[in-house]
Amino acid sequence: MSEFDIVNKSYPQIDGLNKATGKTEFVSDLVLPNMLYGRVLRSPYAHARIDHIDISKAKSLRGVKAVITYDDTPRIKFGPRSEDWTILADGKVRFYGDEVAAVAAVDEDIAEEALDLIKVEYTELPAVFDPVEAMKPDAPLVHENKENNLAAEFKIEAGDVDQDLKNSYFVYKDRFYTNQVYQAYLEPMGALASVDLSGRITLWTGTQIPNMMRITYAKALGISLDKLRVIVPDYGGGFGAKMENNVHLITIVLAQKAGQPVKLINTRFDDFVGGNPRVAMYIDIKLGVTKDGFITGKDVHIVGTNGARTVYAPVIVATACYRPDSLYRFKSVRAIGHTVYTNTVPTSCFRGFGNSQMTFVLESALDMIAEELNIDPAELRLKNGIGENEVSIHGWKITSNGLKDCVLLATKKANWNQKRKKRKFFRGIGLACCNHVSGNRAFAREFDGGAGIVRIGRDGNVTVYYGESDMGQGQKTVFAQIVAERLGVPLDIITVEQVDTDISPFGMGSFATRGTLMGGNGVLKAAEDAFKQLAAVAADMLQAPPDEVECKKGKFFLKSSPQKSVSFKEVAEMATFKRAGAPVVGVGFYKPPTELPDPKTKYGNISPAYPFGCHIAEVEVDPDTGQITVTDYVAANDIGRAINPMAVEGQIQGGVAQGLGWTLMENMALDDKGKLINPDFLDYVIPCVMDVPEIKPILVEPVDPEGPYGAKGIGEPALNPVMAAITNAIYNATGIRIKELPITAEKMLKKLKEMKNKIK
């Protein structure tokens, strides 16, 4: 028998039935009285001066209620990380897809027609698309005031890398390239905005960071924070992309101008050219080892694509610079990261957040080192892997750590030893590990943690308020389970409310794999507070002291004589009557034992808990076509404790499929003018069910001391090791290492031919 009633058990997502039956009201389904529809006019050039915009014809089209250009916006420079945004283009467009003007009309067809009536005169300017090219002295400047197109530089150093590399038995050196990929969430970005008479704005949007976005947008609009309310309805995926984006602000400005609510949902084209795809990176690595396979120093230089304005690329490049440094026992590390403006779509977060790029590189490098040293790649990881209760080179306090178990269980399940020995022609097996965080203290100076509110009214229903954001990954279900477990009630009386900045706690949002641990602890503390209040009433009804009272399966009873009981609903009703109608409101919060890293050294414990993982891929390469098929996949992830094992498995399967797409299929391809040539799902192909093998998840549960019921996060570590596991398997199958993602059949075939030619 499990020690839990609800937690650590598999349940379908509490909102799953609604989604499966089409009942869910996504942002795109919302309607308001007098609502208009918005559309954005985007730049057809990667870089051009706007000489003139004529909106007169568009404005006079019947049914058009507002046409806006830069002059209609507050004309404030802003941005979540760097003040290089304007709501619409301020005299110059900087990427193909840049927002030039927008229209609100009574229906979408009229809005579309109005876009055609806006006449813009451009003077094309020289453009640059590659970050390495963009750093060159003669490169065109994306922003005139940004020398060398440098958006940000990040440096970190610990120990004496030069010395350690010098003293190494072997130093692996190479350059890798991770490409730009699109998050491919099923619901495009968009928003519904409504402005009241006092100017207060309500913004409905599927965002991962309702509270943080609100701060950025208030600045962009030149209003105080209290004048903007953000509500997060159900939304169709995010994977990191759904943070700040001009589409939301354009919607707001249209609603302000029209004096009516406006809904603006990206078409798929808009979303491809105006979204926030993954940061492409050039990564140079030097990695030293001793003769017996102990890692010594690591030296890294990263050049990442910022795109035409700064979303979160600099922090992503920084993360790539040092996050995997706490996966192994490095003697010394050094990294320098340059985030570089280019005339391309602004890049930003995508599951893995830089760690996935660097893990691809590091785990590829380790694979080559294992070969060089003739040591089993799994053994190499076990030898170097950081352990339980160790402090990493950057001061990260690793507490629970299932890395070793992940490697042991994955290799066992994948039959690793046998398969590595008996190599088959053009079939291979590869392994990669990863670490990650469960929240990142480095993200905000003033704040870390999570909070919750649990309300129990007269009817005994339990409503949970939280401050993060469920983008479909199942946060609501996990929170419902945590609260149900703590209160001792069945899951079906729990409702988890959508995030509404007017009602919910302030939460950092859903990123950095922080939801379950931070938000989960927040709602757990709130449930504890509510439980105490109810227990006092129940104790009164049962004529016993409050600490004599327990609740299980919706019944309060005496620990000493469980037959003396009263139902949870009766207690809730009595509590309400005793308090003249006041519901039981439990408020709770969790402050993690994290440290703000030292600004210079970046030393400090940035997360309360660290998840680990080890994935093993098997591939088959078709020598005639270059086609790579992933035939088998084992994914062992340390998640502390699975609140909902089925949901964790779903996260792992999704992560692996997404990583598979990135590794083998997906790429945002530009023509020589910087125009995206595949802005749709016909040309930008993501894995379908036929491309994905059966993924075998292994849940490693070392029970984390900080996690709610021991849980750590899973969102990102589900993807981090996939690219290296697959490429290592390809190398194992072919002896070919392609260092530029994606490894398409075309690329593979070319390499196979080169190999064939060499053999000849």
Place this chain on the structure above:
Amino acid sequence: MSEFDIVNKSYPQIDGLNKATGKTEFVSDLVLPNMLYGRVLRSPYAHARIDHIDISKAKSLRGVKAVITYDDTPRIKFGPRSEDWTILADGKVRFYGDEVAAVAAVDEDIAEEALDLIKVEYTELPAVFDPVEAMKPDAPLVHENKENNLAAEFKIEAGDVDQDLKNSYFVYKDRFYTNQVYQAYLEPMGALASVDLSGRITLWTGTQIPNMMRITYAKALGISLDKLRVIVPDYGGGFGAKMENNVHLITIVLAQKAGQPVKLINTRFDDFVGGNPRVAMYIDIKLGVTKDGFITGKDVHIVGTNGARTVYAPVIVATACYRPDSLYRFKSVRAIGHTVYTNTVPTSCFRGFGNSQMTFVLESALDMIAEELNIDPAELRLKNGIGENEVSIHGWKITSNGLKDCVLLATKKANWNQKRKKRKFFRGIGLACCNHVSGNRAFAREFDGGAGIVRIGRDGNVTVYYGESDMGQGQKTVFAQIVAERLGVPLDIITVEQVDTDISPFGMGSFATRGTLMGGNGVLKAAEDAFKQLAAVAADMLQAPPDEVECKKGKFFLKSSPQKSVSFKEVAEMATFKRAGAPVVGVGFYKPPTELPDPKTKYGNISPAYPFGCHIAEVEVDPDTGQITVTDYVAANDIGRAINPMAVEGQIQGGVAQGLGWTLMENMALDDKGKLINPDFLDYVIPCVMDVPEIKPILVEPVDPEGPYGAKGIGEPALNPVMAAITNAIYNATGIRIKELPITAEKMLKKLKEMKNKIK
């Protein structure tokens, strides 16, 4: 200088600008995705058997999504006070307008057309419309199981009435009739209902009793309470009518049947014939006095119209039986009230709730007694009026009491003494007093009081949740002022949220003039709780103990050195960060010192505070047409303390206008088949601005010990004395006393002619 910053000051309603500019989203403005429109088929007969209903043609009309009859409903007998309701007619219709079937369609026109396609075969039955007739042994029975059509009998007795009347110097005896009037709120009743996949229902409706209604409706639908959520958007008036009504349940059943949201808003016709108008009453009174004008005994018999099913008529008749007994020092009282089924629309609450009917009678009787004794009517009231800190004959503990001041100030302002002496031809002046409650303990056995929640998030905005219902009377504004005063912040940072049974406290609702006192105390306590939490943080920031800290005008400061200060917003932000995102949530409640009346004697203190009033009307009667014009009006009301003087004046002006309409103009008139002949505002005429004189309110503020900042209620006492004040003025002008409302020009002219004939 006032002792207050916000309270006791006049502010426009906080939602006034929205309403004035049409921005408010009333229930009728709401839209949901896939929403259908509902319409109700109503009985064309007052009493008939339903032999057959054919819905086949209606169902097959394109665009019709659901057609329902009784068989589609849960077929449960229910009702707020007596289980004599079904959701649609169960084989028999009992009044003209009774609900027979309903339709949901993609637009209102199709729904309307579908109604025409429903074929119902009826067999007409004998009907009865008058309650006195209905009690007769041979009267047709509205419900077969209700002998003599008796819905309820109420009896109350204190002291020896027979003896006291026998010993009186003079006993005034008469029969009065108060007619049936319609509440004439500007937004008709209606609802929007949505059902989720688990069967949980969300009902948006303008209701005065969201929480109480929910209990009745859960029973009607055969579901548990937690399966029904009620949300109260802004709505266009109630005046007592907007409580339980079949239109809401029909909307729900349509939504269940169609599997889509349904909005059903009454047409004005529907609302007239299917609403819940005022209980018409026959009232027989015997009232004794001593020679020097002291009231002795009062003996009353009331027969009230219940209509075809029981809403709240029995409690209204009971209220008429005894509420004004706590206005004067009665030696003895006795009352019997019969509430009688008739084949007419079900009657229910309307501002005054029985007290208005009885106050009309009592104050008319006192006028006649004053004349008989040749004592000034004002003096008669002062002589008998109950005083401060007295206990009334039914055990009501009168604490604050401004009755005497009301009489003195009203008579002074109206120039009463002079005008009574110098009578002009066909001009007269009349006076009437009233008492009332601020909440009524007799309404629910298990519960009395009010509760609130005050939330302050990171941005420093203050959100207030309450459990009553603002039907336009200004509760939200009053609560905002109370909370702003207590917190020490400006009014414009306060938002008062709509009532939502999933979020708000459980509240009894808006009736019995309970909102300001009960709800106001609830939110005041919640503000206190929130203030304590914030003060602790502010004290920390100002490095002082919490009780050294005060807040005024949005600034926390030290009492000892006010220049040391920190803004309310800064404190809210710091509190949020300190608590890892948890907002400050203040929860508070107020349990009044009321007593559940003795079930037999009804003795017990039913309210924490009792408002009083004295109104003086002046009229002019046109001897040629009978037209009565109210030329001047002084209304002195004891409201404890006015939270918002302008809003109180508005309440008084509205109450007087409504009373004027009832007294002189309004009447729901039936033809001999029981069909309402004036179901629209062309034929049912309510006072317009030309009919109403300048009303001069006088606010008497004795500061109640229980009220929030001393406030008592005003809603109902604003209307209670109007009918008698005007009729007493008419008597003063003409010597004619018409005892049946309304006193139309036609009736008056007839009486004038009779008088003229007598003189001849």
